[in-house]
Amino acid sequence: QQQQQQQQQQQQQRQAEQETSRQGDSTRAPAAAAAAANNNSNNNNNDNNNNTNNNTNNNNNKNHDINNNHDINNNSNNNNSNNNSNNNNHEMGVGPGGKSATATSKVDARFQLVEELRQAPSGLCPVLAKTVPRGVAYHHAGLTVEERTLLETAYRTGTLSCLCATSTLAAGVNLPARRVIIRSMKIGSQSLDAVRFRQMAGRAGRVGLDVKGECIVVAKTSKDAAEAQCLFSAELAPLRSSLHGQRLARAVLEVVSLGLIQTVEALEGRFARSLLRCQEELAQQGGHEPGALLEDIRVALAYLEERQLVRVDSAAGNNNSNNNSNNNNTNNDNHNNRQLVRVESAAGVGAGNINNNINSNNNSSNINNNQQQQQQLEGRQLVRVDSAASMDGLQASEVVAAAGAPARRHPPQATLLSTPLGDGVVHSSLRPAEALSVFEDLQKARKGLRLDTELHLIFLATPASSGLEPDWPRFLSYYERLQPRDRAVADAVGVSHNFLVKQSMGHRGPLGDLPATGGGAPPGAPTDWRQERERIAALHRRFWAALALRELAAEAAPSRVAAAFAVPRGALQALQGLAATYCGMVRQLCERLRWHEMAALFDCLTPRLNFGVCPEGQPLCRIAGVYPARARALLEAGLTTVEAVANASVASVEVILRKLSQFESHRSDAEAARRQEVVVRQTAMKIVRGAQDRLGELLQNLEDEAEEEQLRVRRAISGTG
Known part of the structure; x- marks a missing residue:
């Protein structure tokens, strides 16, 4: 391999000298030869570190491609626009019959990217197999994590010159480009708005990464052209608080469950300092109708109370009004100890019991059926949303109707307590409506869970x-x-x-x-x-x-x-x-x-x-570069632990990977076979290094636990003494 690299180095030096001599500029020949030598030196030093093509591309400053998308890389490497211009001139200085070292290395990088995609868990996509060698790829939600990582890295380094992406790429991934082309004024059935337009256009010429950027909007009609002109100068819509519906209900439940507030008055006071309240005050100053934050809080509280996620103790509130100073500790004790649904009884309360409010001890804090009927007549009703459909787009009626009678009021000093079910909702990070649906499913499963198949348990976890x-x-x-x-x-x-x-x-x-x-x-x-x-x-x-x-x-x-x-x-x-x-x-x-x-x-x-993967292979899947199929191959080869993989030789792991990927040693294309060998060897090195790093992490965790245990014992001994 070293001999091949030396031969490539000499060949590229000769090519660089011939190209510069054809241009008639003899003074640039030594510089070109030196640049090529440096590039080859970098290739030799980094061939075993999976950075061969990247280093070659970075040193050659591969910016002048089809769409000029990656002058960014040149600027980030050199931080100097003059160097960028010189390097571009050097790359473009190729005679009619010649091929620069930079172009050769870029082609090699693209073919190596194809091999890396082939080694990914999902295999090589036929579309990418055709487009990647030409510097083009796609990016959307259909890509796996491994494919997305490889393509994004290749785009940043300049291996890929053109990336065809959906609009979600602009909002989620930082991939700066020289030129952004928006080919339609619609995203699906919706028109392109100012926010999405600026998100996509903002990818061109990022500050600190490039000196300029271009955004081209393809307008198919005169109407599209007029809309595009408006987008260029359109103001962004004002930010609005998302504290409404299920989000507001969960926010109320969180502050109650975590003990941040204990009374209705404190609850209303806490949300009075929210962004939503500030926006309502600004709207009132501007002559708009006053908001209904306090009323929405009361409705959300009634929603939680009816579903036995929160208990409102009005009697405790009356005692608090008489003995404010003496009952602060009592409220804290009540919050920790008093429970609407006892632990074991909570396990037996069905969703029907929750919805029908059968618990006779809590009639004073729940909305009875007559009140519900009255609310329906008056236009504001609590809507039950423990069905799966409510989590799949039916968000408009999750808590209350838009208008109607005010919710039931509680005394300002009424004590708020969270039930075990309410605490479970908070600590599980589920939305209240979703948690109630899960609670109902679990109730049914506890009465008849099918353990002769994994399908029932997996359904509950879906x-x-x-x-x-x-x-x-x-x-x-x-x-x-x-x-x-x-x-x-x-x-x-x-x-x-x-x-x-x-x-x-x-x-x-x-x-x-x-x-x-x-x-x-x-x-x-x-x-x-x-x-x-x-x-x-x-x-x-x-x-x-x-x-x-x-x-x-x-x-x-x-x-x-x-x-x-x-x-x-x-x-x-x-x-x-x-x-x-x-x-x-x-x-x-x-x-x-x-x-x-x-x-x-x-x-x-x-x-x-x-x-x-099976339980035996789960520790191996925590190693970098190991996915289920590779974990199974390592298990079958006798490498059953992280320690065994860490102590294995790279050659032995490479043999396992060759069998797994059905290594094609008979390929007629010698260059393609060589690239495949390089990728497999680099993957084997990555797995062995990952196992060693993982083993070091496990040992460090054991040492930390031992130190904590020793410290605990010392404290116990000193306390006893």
Whole structure:
């Protein structure tokens, strides 16, 4: 390899000298030769560190490409526009029959990027296999994390010259460019607004990274051209507080559960200092109608109180008004000790009991049925939202209707207490409506959880708003091929064969004689057939996502699962990560309710959803560069622990990776085979180094724990003495 590198160095030196001599500028020949020598030196020094192409590209300042997108890299490397100009002149100084060292290194970098994409967990996309060698790639939500990281890095370093992206890239990823082309004045069915336009246009010529930038808007009609002109000078819409609906209800629950406030008066005073209140005061000064923040707080409090997430103790408030100074500590004790729902009784309270307010001890703090009917007549009613549909876009009526009668008032000194269920909602980070839906599902599962299959537990750990739209005919076919035990789970959670048939046939009207699934809509929920259809459809989407997650947990290849369920690879990977996080949130809710058996089940399921590998391979998946398929290959080769991988030689790991990736040593293209060898070797080095780093972290954690234990023992001994 060293001999090949020396030969390449000599060849590139000769090419640089010939090119400069053809230009007739003999004074630049030594400088060009020196630049080429430095570039090759950098290549030699960094070939084993997976930086060969990047260093070559950076030293050559590869800025003059098709779209001139990456003068940024030149500026960031040199911090000097004069150097940038000189380097561009050097690169462009190529005769008609010659090819510069920079162009050669850029092509090599692109082909190496193709090999790195081929080694990714999802494999090489056929589209990227054709476009990346030409310096073009795409970027959208369908990419996996590994693909996205590789493409973004290649774009920053200049390996890629053109990136075709969706509008979400502008808002989420810092990828500065020389030129941004907006090819349409619409994003989907919505017109481009000033905020999105400036987000996308702002990627061109970032301050500190480039000296200039260009933004081109393609206007297909005269109307589009006029709208584009308006966007150039349009003012941004004012920022608005998002403290409303479920967000306001959760904010109220948080301050009560964490003990930040103890009374109704303190609650109203705390939100009086919020951004929403300041905006309301400014609106009143401008002659607008006064806001209704305090009324919204009361409505949110009534919402939490009715669902037994918060208790309002008016009697304690009366005592506080007589003995303010003596009862501060009492309020704190009440907050910590007094509970509306006792720990074990909370485990037995069903969603129907919550919604119907059967608890006779709390009639004074709950809104009874007559009051609900009166509120409905007056135009302001509490809407129950523990259905999955409410988490999937039906946000308008999550807490209250827009207008109507004021909510029930409590004395200013009334004490606010959080129930165990309310504490569980806060510590699980779930929204109140979503937590109530999870609580209802868990209640049913505790009475009949199917443990002969993982599907039931995975369904409970699947977010209701998974965002995975099924292919309904494919869903129906999959459902009809389910094993009997899986079919029993589908029936238990409310999946309907009739509904799948109707969806597969394209029926989108009223459900008709279709039986209600999952126990039907909760009491008091809207009866509009569209909302009922959406509720049932959301349940089936959730089950479809659970089926995909079950395949991943069984170590199925992500590419195969994505093809079987007709979903993008990136969307499937995002669902996997979201489900692992959601599973931890559900486990936290079970812990707060002291359902320790259920919590233990979710605790074991979380890493399986996160890594998609058996328990034996989970420690290996924590090593950098190891994904489930590689973890399985390492296990089969006898490297069953992090320590074993850390002590293994790079050559042995390279042999394992070659078998896994079906290494093509017979390829006719010798250069392609060499690049594949380089990528496999670099990956093996990355895995071994990652295992060594991981082992060091584990040892450091053990040392820290030992020091903490010694400190605790010393404190205990000194306290005893």
